[in-house]
Amino acid sequence: MSLLAAFARLGLQSSRTGIVPGVAVSRCLHISPVLCAEPLKKKKKLDPQIIKQREDRKKKKIEKQIRRLEKNARQLKPVEELEVPLELIDEKDKRQRKLTPLGNAELEERALLKKQWAHYKHEERVADFQIIDRLVQAQNKALAELRSESEELYQAAIEVDPQLLPVTVKGPVATPPIKNYDSPDGDYLHQSMKWEVK
Incomplete structure (x- = not known):
């Protein structure tokens, strides 16, 4: 009841x-609600030395965390695409080619070929520069002669031709175009990893 x-x-x-x-x-x-209160405790007076030790401990802990963060700040975030898979590292000895060492005659012949190729390319470059210099000198000489004849013809000759500037060139592309291909409108799947700094 x-x-x-x-x-x-x-x-x-x-x-x-x-x-x-x-x-x-x-x-x-x-x-009325039950109040489970108790009288306030008196604050204990602590020794200033103990308070100072506690503050020093806190300060050292914070400094240690800062040092750890600075040490980790120099490390770059790992890029998964650039890391070599572990199975490839394990199979390194199997995958390595055993090439026969080249003889002295072969090494000398290759060094001589390299020197001849470098000499040929240097002469080709010098010849190209000489041709360009001759063309520029001939053009300047012709313009000077034209200027002495007529200033109007000279100004017309050095004027930029607007017909030459809007050039459109269409050449071969890397792959042939796919017929009736509906290209996506900029959608992509973001797969980069998220890294948290601790």
């Missing part, structure tokens, strides 16, 4: 609480 039912059965009446027989007692009872 509950407390409220007991009050109702007894028919208690109080002017202060307003309990009347037959009236629901639940409206009349008020319960």
Whole structure:
């Protein structure tokens, strides 16, 4: 039997609480919350030396974390595409080619070929520069002669031809175009790894 039912059965009446027989007692009872408090403790007076030691410990801990972060800051983030897979490192001895060492005659012949090739390319470059110099000198001489004849013709000769500037050149591409190909409108799947700094 509950407390409220007991009050109702007894028919208690109080002017202060307003309990009347037959009236629901639940409206009349008020319960205050339980307060589990205890008196405040006195603050202990700590030795200044102990306080200083605690602050020094905190300071050293923070400095250690800063040093660790600075040490890790120099390390670059690993790029997975540039890392060699472990199975390839394990198979390095199997994959390495065993080449026969070249003889002295072969090495001398290759060195001589390299020298001849370098000499040929140098002469070709010098010849190209000489041709360009001759053409520029001939052009300047012709322009000087034209200027002495007529200033108007000279100005017309050095004018930029607007017909030559809008040049459109269409050449072979790397792969032939695919017929009826509907190209995607800039969608791509972002697969780069996320790295968290600790």
